[in-house]
Amino acid sequence: MTMMPEHDAEVVIAGAGPAGLWLAAELRLAGVPTIVLEQAPERGPYTRGLGVHARTLEVLAMRGAADTLVRQGRKMPRWHFGMLPSLVDFSVLDTPFPFVLAYPQPLLEDLLERRATELGTTVLRGYTVTGLSQDESSVRIEAACPSGPRAFTASFAVGCDGAHSTVREAAGIGFPGTDSSLFGYLGDVTLDAPPEHGTVTIASRGGTLIIAPLPDGRFRVSGFDPKGQDPGVTLTINRLRASVQRAAGRDFGLRDATWMSRFGNATRQAENYRSGRVLLAGDAAHIHMPAGGVGLNVAVQDAMNLGWKLAAVVQDRAADDLLDTYHAERHPVGADLLNNTLAQTALIAAFSAEGLALRDVLADLMNRTPDMSAHLAADMSGLAVSYPPADLAAHPLTGQRAPDQPADGTSLFPLLADGRAVLLDFRGTLDRAVKTARDLGIPTRTADAWPGQHDVGAAIIRPDGYVWWATEHADDTVTAALHALGARFP
Numbered sequence: 001m002t003m004m005p006e007h008d009a010e011v012v013i014a015g016a017g018p019a020g021l022w023l024a025a026e027l028r029l030a031g032v033p034t035i036v037l038e039q040a041p042e043r044g045p046y047t048r049g050l051g052v053h054a055r056t057l058e059v060l061a062m063r064g065a066a067d068t069l070v071r072q073g074r075k076m077p078r079w080h081f082g083m084l085p086s087l088v089d090f091s092v093l094d095t096p097f098p099f100v101l102a103y104p105q106p107l108l109e110d111l112l113e114r115r116a117t118e119l120g121t122t123v124l125r126g127y128t129v130t131g132l133s134q135d136e137s138s139v140r141i142e143a144a145c146p147s148g149p150r151a152f153t154a155s156f157a158v159g160c161d162g163a164h165s166t167v168r169e170a171a172g173i174g175f176p177g178t179d180s181s182l183f184g185y186l187g188d189v190t191l192d193a194p195p196e197h198g199t200v201t202i203a204s205r206g207g208t209l210i211i212a213p214l215p216d217g218r219f220r221v222s223g224f225d226p227k228g229q230d231p232g233v234t235l236t237i238n239r240l241r242a243s244v245q246r247a248a249g250r251d252f253g254l255r256d257a258t259w260m261s262r263f264g265n266a267t268r269q270a271e272n273y274r275s276g277r278v279l280l281a282g283d284a285a286h287i288h289m290p291a292g293g294v295g296l297n298v299a300v301q302d303a304m305n306l307g308w309k310l311a312a313v314v315q316d317r318a319a320d321d322l323l324d325t326y327h328a329e330r331h332p333v334g335a336d337l338l339n340n341t342l343a344q345t346a347l348i349a350a351f352s353a354e355g356l357a358l359r360d361v362l363a364d365l366m367n368r369t370p371d372m373s374a375h376l377a378a379d380m381s382g383l384a385v386s387y388p389p390a391d392l393a394a395h396p397l398t399g400q401r402a403p404d405q406p407a408d409g410t411s412l413f414p415l416l417a418d419g420r421a422v423l424l425d426f427r428g429t430l431d432r433a434v435k436t437a438r439d440l441g442i443p444t445r446t447a448d449a450w451p452g453q454h455d456v457g458a459a460i461i462r463p464d465g466y467v468w469w470a471t472e473h474a475d476d477t478v479t480a481a482l483h484a485l486g487a488r489f490p
């Protein structure tokens with residue numbers, strides 16, 4: 001559909017967090033007029049999200065936006081699951097980024113906002129979305145602006161406005177789940193007597209605790225104190241020190257907190273990620289205990305999945321039902337995230353003799369069974385995510401993550417920098433298909449062989465780095481597939 005002249009933008013995004021900013025950048029990469037409305041006049045200084053996982057780094061790398069992060073962040077090859085004493089080993093992951101990167105969320109948001117605005121996004125700060133309505137052709141977004149109330153119109157609105165999403169509520173999308181019943185704590189502090197080795201987890205009858213180094217030399221202490229469960233009590237440095245002391249039997253010389261906060265285990269997921277012209281991404285679509293540091297990552301990956309699809313629909317390059325695949329693909333990922341964090345919460349809050357024994361048994365299993373650690377790493381890093389096709393006859397690679405394999409004298413990720421699909425030709429025999437692909441605006445690149453055991457003659461890689469279609473055969477099959485899929489591709 002073409003933009004109606006009275007529209008303020010094709011897409012209005014509520015919320016300039018990681019989801020909203022990455023989505024805006026993706027839409028602008030495709031040339032979609034996009035406005036972001038953000039209620040906060042300026043970005044807060046505190047670090048909620050700290051751990052950036054491998055798939056997020058891959059997503060950023062596909063657009064040439066990972067280098068600064070990787071240079072400035074602190075690489076942690078081992079990270080926790082459920083604050084178990086054995087850490088999960090991320091160094092075994094088959095990715096250019098086999099680690100969890102400690103990188104403060106405000107710095108990441110700075111970077112994402114810079115990219116979004118450089119690509120032409122308008123980010124309006126001090127604009128609070130208060131409601132919306134939609135009809136067949138547009139969405140009207142009400143906002144409280146510095147100059148008073150104002151309405152914006154757009155073809156689509158996306159709620160990236162966090163856990164208490166106004167967009168979700170105004171669109172009437174249910175958010176079933178459970179409220180917080182357990183409360184953790186965190187403090188970003190100086191430790192005069194820090195643990196000797198990087199990240200440390202501790203559990204005792206007095207509580208669970210993780211101590212992780214921050215990139216600036218301070219530490220994040222985060223944990224769960226069975227005696228600190230009154231949500232009405234404000235966290236002070238003395239209470240934080242007492243909780244750490246109870247769990248660890250010492251306080252590590254803890255002082256000078258720059259930020260202290262408590263968090264709960266509320267666990268909810270939007271029933272649908274789409275209602276007509278309104279979509280949801282990130283915390284607006286799913287909330288959970290921030291265990292294992294995954295929420296921000298899933299938010300960015302939601303946005304990556306949605307961006308190219310929304311751009312293609314807005315620009316009339318794809319049928320509207322392409323947008324339904326956003327819910328179909330990302331809702332199960334959100335459900336897995338909730339399940340994973342619920343399991344971690346059970347371990348974090350396990351203080352009975354039985355609970356502590358369960359933790360010991362699991363930690364021991366993880367030590368003795370590297371596969372178990374590797375599976376957890378693949379899940380938490382986002383690398384295990386795939387979008388299995390409904391068509392059982394599809395090539396086994398369909399819907400799988402495309403690794404950063406050698407291609408066209410470089411590697412796959414840089415070939416995706418402009419946000420367009422790529423046809424990989426593994427045999428150099430795609431004469432007719434190459435022409436069809438060119439007509440559809442899909443560049444063709446030569447590649448040696450798909451890594452691993454798969455027999456692949458050609459594969460089409462989606463703009464978000466998953467295999468859209470693959471074949472063992474060549475030319476004719478690819479040409480036919482391109483014709484069938486053509487209308488769907490940027």
Ligand SMILES: Cc1cc2nc3c(=O)[nH]c(=O)nc-3n(C[C@H](O)[C@H](O)[C@H](O)COP(=O)(O)OP(=O)(O)OC[C@H]3O[C@@H](n4cnc5c(N)ncnc54)[C@H](O)[C@@H]3O)c2cc1C
Nearest residue numbers: 015017018019039049050051129162282283293294295296
């Ligand atoms: C203590 C803690 C530690 C965490 N640690 C990690 C970690 O290590 N790794 C990780 O991946 N995740 C972590 N998370 C989770 C992570 O912070 C979130 O999942 C992430 O911020 C979600 O991004 P988002 O863009 O969806 O939402 P948000 O970051 O919440 O952004 C939403 C934005 O929308 C704005 N907004 C809200 N309402 C409106 C409105 N009506 N109008 C306009 N704007 C609005 C808000 O001001 C905000 O800027 C942690 C969370 C907590 C609480």
